[in-house]
Amino acid sequence: MKIATFNINGIKARLPRLLEWLEETKPDVACLQEIKCLDENFPRLEFEALGYQLAIHGQKGFNGVAIFSRHEMQDIERGLPGDENDIQSRYLEATVKGVRICCLYLPNGNPVPGEKFDYKLAWMDRLIARAKILLASEVPFLMLGDFNVFQEEIDCYDPAAFAGDALMQPDARARFRALKYLGLTDASRQKTPGGPLYTFWDYQRGAWPRDNGLRIDFLMLSPALADRLVETGIDRPERGKEKASDHVPVWCELREVGAN
DNA sequence: ATGGTAGTTTAACTA
DSSP states (O other), X not given: OEEEEEXXXXXXXXXXXXXXXXXXXXXXXXXEEOOOSOGGGSOHHHHHTTTOEEEEEOOSSSOOEEEEESSOEEEEEESOTTOTTOOOOOEEEEEETTEEEEEEEOOOOOSSSSHHHHHHHHHHHHHXXXXXXXXXXXXXXXXXXXXXXXXXXXXXXXXXXXXXXGGGOHHHHHHHHHHHHTTOEEHHHHHOOSSOOOOEEOSSTTTTTTTOEEOOEEEEEOHHHHTTEEEEEEOGGGGGSTTOOSBOOEEEEEOOTTOO
């Protein structure tokens, strides 16, 4: 089963790019972030015609997440538990073939310090709490999406330049570590131990031609899924195309249950 | 000294 995450930065602007990528790479499950539209405005038909079921958790103008699946989706749940006053659409879960898919768009948190950074840290605490519940349930799961955190120095083209940035703050990195140390496996790093694995290049300052990239999109696998990890990939050429998102797709292939 | 780009809600926000 091939599962991908892709921060598309606007479903309307990315429609041709996304359709093309789905047809070429045929993921079983695709988790999208920053759809930037309401549920009722989502262009469902184009994707349903490719054989996908859609779960949408949208928001006007900002944020918004979605899960596409070629297989039946069950128990769709919108929003990250733990704060009933949180109105931002950043989290969506669904079960596909017995795997709990947790699609997330973690808050950016800039500027530091400030309300937005406080919201980011609180959101990460809620994500850790959710991971603990899922681990206790023993349901195989993965948390995947735009984490807006550098896990290691190697995940940033110039760590010194980001010293004051929310993506690099010790408090945010400590929470990401805490999530990982619950027993989750960083799929891309597991399969590619050395070297940068950038997933994002800013639209500004010639970041793409200079390869000034960041690794902020992750697939974090529960122990049962880590045992089933076959392959991972980053569809880097997507960044060089016309009307590209500033992120590229990141994916993993999981062995089917019972297969060798 | 502070810009540069892109997407959305076409003005101002978010990243």
